[in-house]
Amino acid sequence: MKATGKVFKYGDNIDTDVIIPARYLNTTDHAELASHCMEDIDKEFIKNVEAGDVMVAGRNFGCGSSREHAPIAIKASGISCVIAKSFARIFYRNAINTGLAIIECEEAADKIENGDRVEVDFDSGTIKNLTRNEVYKTQPFPAFIQRIIDAGGLLKTIQK
Amino acid sequence: MGMTMSQKILAAHAGLDSVSPGQLIEASVDMVLANDVTAPVSVVEFEKAGLESVFDKDKVAFVMDHFTPNKDIKAAEQCKLVRQFACRKEITHFYDVGEMGVEHALLPEKGLVAPGELVIGADSHTCTYGALGAFSTGMGSTDIAYGIAAGRTWLKVPSALKFVLKGKPRGWVSGKDVILHIIGLIGVDGALYKSMEFTGEGIAHLSIDDRFTIANMAIEAGAKNGIFPVDDVTMEYVGGRVDRQFTVYSADDDAEYDAVYEIDLGALEPTVAFPHLPENTYEVKSAPHVEIDQVVIGSCTNGRLSDLRIAAQVMKGKKVKKGVRVIVIPATQQIWLEAMKEGLFDIFVNAGAVVSTPTCGPCLGGHMGILAKGERAVATTNRNFVGRMGHPQSEVYLASPAVAAASAIAGYITTPDQL
Numbered sequence: 001m002k003a004t005g006k007v008f009k010y011g012d013n014i015d016t017d018v019i020i021p022a023r024y025l026n027t028t029d030h031a032e033l034a035s036h037c038m039e040d041i042d043k044e045f046i047k048n049v050e051a052g053d054v055m056v057a058g059r060n061f062g063c064g065s066s067r068e069h070a071p072i073a074i075k076a077s078g079i080s081c082v083i084a085k086s087f088a089r090i091f092y093r094n095a096i097n098t099g100l101a102i103i104e105c106e107e108a109a110d111k112i113e114n115g116d117r118v119e120v121d122f123d124s125g126t127i128k129n130l131t132r133n134e135v136y137k138t139q140p141f142p143a144f145i146q147r148i149i150d151a152g153g154l155l156k157t158i159q160k
Numbered sequence: 161m162g163m164t165m166s167q168k169i170l171a172a173h174a175g176l177d178s179v180s181p182g183q184l185i186e187a188s189v190d191m192v193l194a195n196d197v198t199a200p201v202s203v204v205e206f207e208k209a210g211l212e213s214v215f216d217k218d219k220v221a222f223v224m225d226h227f228t229p230n231k232d233i234k235a236a237e238q239c240k241l242v243r244q245f246a247c248r249k250e251i252t253h254f255y256d257v258g259e260m261g262v263e264h265a266l267l268p269e270k271g272l273v274a275p276g277e278l279v280i281g282a283d284s285h286t287c288t289y290g291a292l293g294a295f296s297t298g299m300g301s302t303d304i305a306y307g308i309a310a311g312r313t314w315l316k317v318p319s320a321l322k323f324v325l326k327g328k329p330r331g332w333v334s335g336k337d338v339i340l341h342i343i344g345l346i347g348v349d350g351a352l353y354k355s356m357e358f359t360g361e362g363i364a365h366l367s368i369d370d371r372f373t374i375a376n377m378a379i380e381a382g383a384k385n386g387i388f389p390v391d392d393v394t395m396e397y398v399g400g401r402v403d404r405q406f407t408v409y410s411a412d413d414d415a416e417y418d419a420v421y422e423i424d425l426g427a428l429e430p431t432v433a434f435p436h437l438p439e440n441t442y443e444v445k446s447a448p449h450v451e452i453d454q455v456v457i458g459s460c461t462n463g464r465l466s467d468l469r470i471a472a473q474v475m476k477g478k479k480v481k482k483g484v485r486v487i488v489i490p491a492t493q494q495i496w497l498e499a500m501k502e503g504l505f506d507i508f509v510n511a512g513a514v515v516s517t518p519t520c521g522p523c524l525g526g527h528m529g530i531l532a533k534g535e536r537a538v539a540t541t542n543r544n545f546v547g548r549m550g551h552p553q554s555e556v557y558l559a560s561p562a563v564a565a566a567s568a569i570a571g572y573i574t575t576p577d578q579l
């Protein structure tokens with residue numbers, strides 16, 4: 001599987017209150033959550049994001065609350081993948097469990113700039129920066145997590 | 161190689177003799193928790209997956225605390241969804257308005273967590289129960305839906321940081337100051353993926369409420385869990401609340417830690433975290449001057465009886481500074497009742513504060529005290545992210561009940577000693 005899109009780049013410690021402010025947590029509607037995604041730090045995000053686009057950030061992405069609404073909002077906005085230096089652990093789990101692709105890659109997070117076009121190949125774990133003509137290699141998921149993803153999410157693994 | 165306290169609890173719940181950091185395990189759980197924000201997502205996922213039965217109706221807890229008493233129609237619909245599910249599945253521990261409290265104050269109070277148990281919750285501050293020597297950690301709603309159905313969860317065994325606490329806190333220094341100091345020291349991702357294990361003779365000087373506050377904010381350093389050894393203080397708290405068998409675990413002498421920090425409790429000062437990260441800490445006495453509009457005393461971090469007593473001690477016979485709104489939120493019905501009987505409400509109301517029903521309310525910018533653009537609040541809560549208590553351009557300063565109460569009187573951030 002591959003995704004290609006333009007990059008929205010943010011800094012370190014992007015927290016779940018920024019990804020989806022708590023004032024909108026009185027719904028579980030995916031499209032409605034997406035419509036408020038990132039609005040407290042980037043009002044333009046939701047206007048400009050297109051299917052396939054990629055989010056890039058620094059350390060500790062998704063820190064804060066356990067709200068699954070955060071990866072849901074990002075995914076429903078059209079973002080195909082989040083690349084960061086590191087992820088907060090609950091966000092990491094939630095992303096996998098809800099099927100939002102995430103990649104930990106220090107080099108890519110440093111070198112990719114806002115607005116770059118990138119192509120992510122999930123099977124081989126390669127990120128191509130089409131704007132800068134660079135390639136970054138990442139770690140594939142551990143087999144255990146790949147199994148959850150292959151099943152189509154955590155709950156599918158226990159369905160009859 | 162020896163195991164940490166957290167690793168021992170995980171090994172026991174995975175049916176293994178030993179585990180090591182990085183290992184992926186499947187473990188049985190003793191309690192699964194969700195609230196009115198996260199449970200609806202879990203319930204929808206549970207039903208979408210065609211699941212039918214709950215693994216154990218006595219080991220699931222749903223607490224309606226975030227937007228309750230319901231702040232709007234959507235919140236009411238969310239609670240209704242969970243209420244109906246709880247009713248259909250005959251969930252024993254469903255707590256609604258009238259019985260509920262802020263979940264992480266409520267579960268220990270009701271004896272739903274015991275030392276050595278493994279608790280997962282769809283709320284990041286589930287790590288609070290480490291105060292009782294349990295392994296507890298926050299997850300998302302899908303993880304919790306799986307936990308509710310299977311009674312199991314997958315975990316990656318964490319490595320650990322060890323915090324050796326020495327000495328005795330002075331004056332107005334409390335558990336809140338200890339944990340703010342530590343987060344200031346190691347940063348908001350200083351313990352990412354790891355356990356924070358607290359040990360040392362200084363622990364004897366920390367009340368169980370102080371320990372709840374400290375474990376509660378382990379997540380603010382990125383930790384998977386925070387955990388305290390079990391001692392007389394723990395046993396006294398769980399005695400009379402927990403009537404089932406439990407096992408007390410302690411770290412091996414040769415357990416390995418990624419780093420060891422020594423904290424001299426006697427050297428700590430009242431501490432405040434400036435916006436917009438809990439790691440932006442200052443000792444209050446040397447912090448920049450900050451005038452405030454609101455004070456919130458409550459939450460799963462500092463809404464317990466001892467917190468309210470301290471705030472009342474500071475506010476007794478004094479008046480809140482004109483122009484400052486002060487909201488006191490006892491964390492559970494039981495705490496509310498005891499605070500009332502002790503006469504603490506008289507002190508708060510005479511000072512010019514309001515006392516609310518138990519709720520998360522303003523802590524997450526939900527209701528009951530939202531900030532306008534440019535306003536500043538001192539709160540005994542645990543997060544001061546952008547927009548956490550209201551407008552994206554409002555500010556939250558995190559502090560102890562003593563500092564919050566003193567600041568309410570002064571109108572700016574200060575300590576009781578400086579009043």
Ligand code: SF4
Nearest residue numbers: 262459460520523524
């Ligand atoms: S009081 Fe605040 S931090 Fe605690 S559970 Fe409620 S919203 Fe979360």
